[in-house]
Amino acid sequence: MIIDRLYESVAEKGVVCVGLDTAIEYIPEDIIKKHLTISDSIFEFNKRIIDATYDVSACFKVQIAYYEALGVEGLAAYKKTIKYIRDKKCLVIADIKRGDISKTAKMYAKAHFEGDFESDFITLSPYMGMDSIQPYLNYVKEKEKGAFILIRTSNEGAHDIQYIKDFSNNSVYKTVGEKVKSLGSEYLGKYGYSSIGGVVGCTHSDEAKDIRESLNTTFFLIPGYGAQGGTAEDVARYLKNGNGGIVNSSRGILLAYKNHNDENAFDAYAREEVLSMREAINDAVKAYKG
Numbered sequence: 240m241i242i243d244r245l246y247e248s249v250a251e252k253g254v255v256c257v258g259l260d261t262a263i264e265y266i267p268e269d270i271i272k273k274h275l276t277i278s279d280s281i282f283e284f285n286k287r288i289i290d291a292t293y294d295v296s297a298c299f300k301v302q303i304a305y306y307e308a309l310g311v312e313g314l315a316a317y318k319k320t321i322k323y324i325r326d327k328k329c330l331v332i333a334d335i336k337r338g339d340i341s342k343t344a345k346m347y348a349k350a351h352f353e354g355d356f357e358s359d360f361i362t363l364s365p366y367m368g369m370d371s372i373q374p375y376l377n378y379v380k381e382k383e384k385g386a387f388i389l390i391r392t393s394n395e396g397a398h399d400i401q402y403i404k405d406f407s408n409n410s411v412y413k414t415v416g417e418k419v420k421s422l423g424s425e426y427l428g429k430y431g432y433s434s435i436g437g438v439v440g441c442t443h444s445d446e447a448k449d450i451r452e453s454l455n456t457t458f459f460l461i462p463g464y465g466a467q468g469g470t471a472e473d474v475a476r477y478l479k480n481g482n483g484g485i486v487n488s489s490r491g492i493l494l495a496y497k498n499h500n501d502e503n504a505f506d507a508y509a510r511e512e513v514l515s516m517r518e519a520i521n522d523a524v525k526a527y528k529g
């Protein structure tokens with residue numbers, strides 16, 4: 240099961256997931272001047288971040304919107320970035336948040352689990368219903384792939400829908416979480432977690448203990464750390480013995496060099512930020528009494 244590889248990567252390297260949400264304005268001017276195309280500039284920046292952090296990061300998450308926004312050039316960089324990560328024997332999450340049914344979902348699955356954009360995990364939205372997840376499951380079962388399904392997100396707008404009470408007086412996100420756990424029960428790995436994981440933001444920490452206990456076989460992708468306000472202490476509540484989740488940071492890592500006024504060493508400062516983040520979360524896990 241692919242989730243076993245991720246669990247082992249966390250155990251070896253820590254919980255940090257490096258988010259390659261690479262906007263063109265993040266890239267130092269010297270790199271842009273050096274390369275003829277946007278694609279080459281983005282890939283060079285990403286490559287140096289990957290080389291500087293792959294041995295201290297559990298995995299990488301590549302948010303496709305940053306690449307789609309730049310058209311064909313951006314998608315060329317997206318392709319090269321994903322391939323480079325996987326060639327280094329690291330795990331990559333394609334943050335695509337697809338949510339559709341039937342033939343359309345099958346085409347999304349083919350697009351992101353095969354061919355030019357092949358990744359190890361993808362993110363999915365379940366809000367059209369759990370049948371929107373079904374077309375991906377054969378890849379999970381037969382092709383060593385995994386998915387992280389949106390359960391409770393890190394943005395303020397999460398309250399607009401995810402906290403609405405259903406007919407059983409449960410918040411919608413709780414019902415979704417239960418369905419994700421039930422679906423994932425068929426794809427459990429040797430460490431007790433499913434290759435069908437969940438996206439749970441750390442910016443709403445009041446429910447953390449309940450979520451972690453009730454979704455005990457669900458591995459979490461945890462956004463919201465750093466720039467969105469989530470802290471190491473918030474994150475610790477969603478982990479189990481320091482594992483069972485990965486914590487994404489994008490801007491905090493990619494733009495760490497801005498705090499030092501030394502853009503030529505952006506990769507070294509990215510590594511420094513990953514190490515600092517990892518240490519802070521490890522300390523919080525040890526201190527957590529939940």
